[in-house]
Amino acid sequence: MSISSLEFMRLPDTQNRKPLDVGCGQLSASIGEDGCIRSVNHVHPRHGFITLEPAEPFPNDKWYDSEYVRLYRRRLIDQPRISEGTTGFGILPKSSDWKQEFFLAMNHFPLIRFQRKTIEINAVYIPFHHNGMSGMIEQLTITNCGGKPESVPLAIGGTFSxxxxxxxxxxxxxxxxxPPTDLAFVAANNSLTITNLNLPAEASLYFFNGADPLELQPMEKLANRPVTYIHETELILNNGESRELTMLCLISEEAGEPAVFSFDEIQAWKNRAWEETPRLTTDGRLGAEKLIIHRNIGYILSCCSVPVDDESVCIITDHQLLPLSWNRDSYYMMRLLLDSEQHARYLYEGSYVPVFKNQVQRTVKGHLLWMFEKAVRPNRYWGRAYLTNGFCKDDVFQLDQQCYPLLQLCDYYDRFRDRQTIVRLMPKIHEILDMIMEYKDTERWLFQTGETPADDEVTYPYHFSSQVLVWHTLKSLAKLNETFSFTNLELLEIAQLVKRDTLDCFVAPHGGRELFAYLSDLKGSFQLYHDANDLPTVYAPIWGFCHSNDPRWMNTMEFAFSKENKRGFYDGEYGGLGSVHTPHPWPLGDGQELLYSLLIGDVRRKQQVQRKLARIVQWDGLFPEAVNEHTGDVESRHWFSWPGAFISSVFVHSLCE
Structure with a gap:
């Protein structure tokens, strides 16, 4: 399959841009606008996730320096191009006077078109997984469109750590x-090999001119910092001639195990990746939201759903900045998959719908198995965040993160009726319920938390939206218990008591009206605040905790989207609900306001939020953590799957129902 035969979708010229992402589960990558591969990341059994990139690793003395953490996260966005290869690696056209266009080939693979005079270069980036091996192919198709021979100077290599x-x-x-960086770099024949013996791991890059090996200048180097290697070459193309240059990148979990393959196999892996690409529908109902929905589904499945064995799948919150798993984030990512599976006929061509449905079930089931069987609970509860291998990175108790796995289990059974998986995980359910009961107040049916859903410390130990989530989870489990009988606890009765005590203990006066407090000590002290991370509050009417015309709930949401919500609402042209965690408006907050507008039938507010989302969304359809309230520019985390997943779920329901 040639470049000319592919379907292209031009990327919009939006305000917020970031490197383009592509992946195949075990491996994921980001590509800069200059065509440099910014990073190739790969799952690792010991370390969770490893990366091949031009930057130095995070310094071990900066973990508690939050400003440095923010700066380090921006390194792949702000890195200047000093010379060819310093911002990444790959096969790069030399000089900077190329006209560029940006596309997604087959609505999936990043494609950058370089044009100068009579020369056109199409660079496409294709990940693949075959027989336990994951890799990425960069293919450059270079064409001389003029009437005389032309030379095309290229730089091959880059900077590697x-x-x-x-x-x-x-x-x-x-x-x-x-672990300390202990690099061994070798350039020989047509390959570059980068080994870090302290991981251990090895990255291998192979280069081809047509089907022939592209011979490189030899070099060997030992280093504890990134290594730069640039091989300069020049192609001479006759008039009308096209030439393909190919780079194959492989990352191995062990050093010293060279891959054995032929160029024909590379072509087969590439063609198979093209053939397996999702087939999107042309249904006009999707409108402007089409890119956002499809790209967020695609990002979850390709870059954030990481198989760790034949059955289990870890869901990471992003592949680039924080390749860790939060039960909270992953629940809403899986919720988008479940919502999309239910409405797949509106999203994909009929021939692809069964493939998509099967992929969703395997992914959601795999994630359940990972949470219940792989994720380690050192003190019986799920910690804050996890490595892909199940290691608990942050052993902190957050009440909501104990509920989401149980709720996802109920959602999964409601959709797929997979009795075998429920029976397999049943022994864990009662164990987790017993653990949650240990955090119950001595008098009230309310439960303590150690941190908020924003991963911040609490002023008072009882958190409103987490109580709503406990109530919803208990009701869902009660329904599941009717079929499987995994506990003798009177779950429905307990849920009613949780709701009663939540209404008794969290209703607070404010400005002559009543609303739900954010935190309470159950003794009359409250914190009035609302956070973009607190989705159960906006879901309360959908789940049946209250009606959408309940004045206490409406007052809570109106407070959330107003200046009265100190350190939670940020005023400005792009203002909105955010979080003290990163003090700016969050797209998660915009998603809450969009859902709120739909629930109360406020068409004007809905249209206003939709216009804002269209302005702040990044050019690939993904949303960041936070934007500047005055400019709309990304302030924090260009990579963050949760907000786009939540917003896309709201779009799916509003467009398909």
Whole structure:
């Protein structure tokens, strides 16, 4: 299959841009606008996630420096191009006077078109997984469109460091030191090999001119910092001639195990990846939201759903900045998959719908098996965040994160009726319920938490939206218990008591009206606040905790989207609900306001939020953590799957129902 035969979708010229992402589960990558591969990341059995990138690893003395964490996260966005290859690696056209266009080939693979005079270069980036091996192919198709021979100077190589991903957090819950960088770099024949013996791991890059090996200038180097290697070459193309250059990148979990393959196999892996690409529908109902929905589904499945064995799948919150798993984030990511599976006929061509449905079931089931069987619970509860191998990075108790796995189990059975999986996980359910009961107040049917859903410390130990979530989870489990009988607890009765005590203890006066407090000590002290991370509050009417015309709930949401919500609402042209965790408006908050507008039938507010989302969304359809309230520029985390998943779920329901 040639480049000319592919379908292209031009990327919009939006305000917020970031490297383009592509992946195949075990491996994921990001590509800069200059065509440099910014990173190739790969799952690792010991370290969780490792990365091949041009930057140095996170310094082990900076874990608790939140400002440095923010700066380090921006390194792949702000890195200047000093010379060819310094911002990444690959096969790169030399000089900077190329006109560029940006596409997604087959609505999936990043494609960058370089044009200068009579020369056109199409660079496409294709990940693949075959027989336990994951890799990425960069293919450049270089064409001389003129009437005389032309020379095309190229730079091959780049800057390389192979190390563990950083896992640096703004509220660090327990740093895991990064092993020292001990690199061995070898350029020989048509390959580059980068080995870090302290991981251990090895990255291998192979280069081809047509089907022939592209011979490189030899070099060997030992280093504890990134290594730069640039091989300069020049192609001479006759008039009308096209030439393909190919790079294959492989990352191995062990050093010293060279891959054995032929160029024909590379072509077969590439063609298979093209053939397996999702087939999107042309249904006009999707409108402007089509890119957002499809790209967020695609990002979850390709870059964030990481198989760790034949059955289990870890869901990471992003592949680039924090390749860790939060039960909270992953629940809403899986919720988008379940919602999309239910409405697949509106999203995909009929021939692809069964493939998509099967992939969703395997992914959601795999994630359940990972949470219940792989994720380690040192003190019986799920911690804050996890490595892909199930290691608990932050051993902190958050009440909501104990509920989400149970709720996802109920959602999964409601959709797929997979009795075998429920029976397999049944012994864990009662064990987790017993653990949650240990955090119950001595008098009230309310439960303590150690941190908020924003991963921040609590002023008072009882958190409103988490109580709503406990209530909803208990009701869902009660329904499941009717079929499987995994506990003798009177779950429905307990749920009613939780709701009663939540209404008794969290209703607070404010400005002559009543609303739900954010935190309470159950003794009359409250914190009035609402956070973009607190989705159960906006879901309360959908789940049946209250009606959408309940004045206490409406007052809570109106408070949330107003200046009265100190340190939670940020005023400005792009203002909105955010979080004290990163003090700016969050797209998660915009998603809450969009859902709120739908629930109360406020068409004007809905349209206003939709216009804002269209302006702040990044050009690939993904949303960041936070934007500037005055400019709309990304302030924090260009990579963050949860907000796009939540917003896309709201779009799916509003468009398909």
């Amino acid at each position: 192979l190390h563990r991903c950083s896992y640096g957090q703004l509220t660090e819950g327990g740093p895991i030191p990064i």
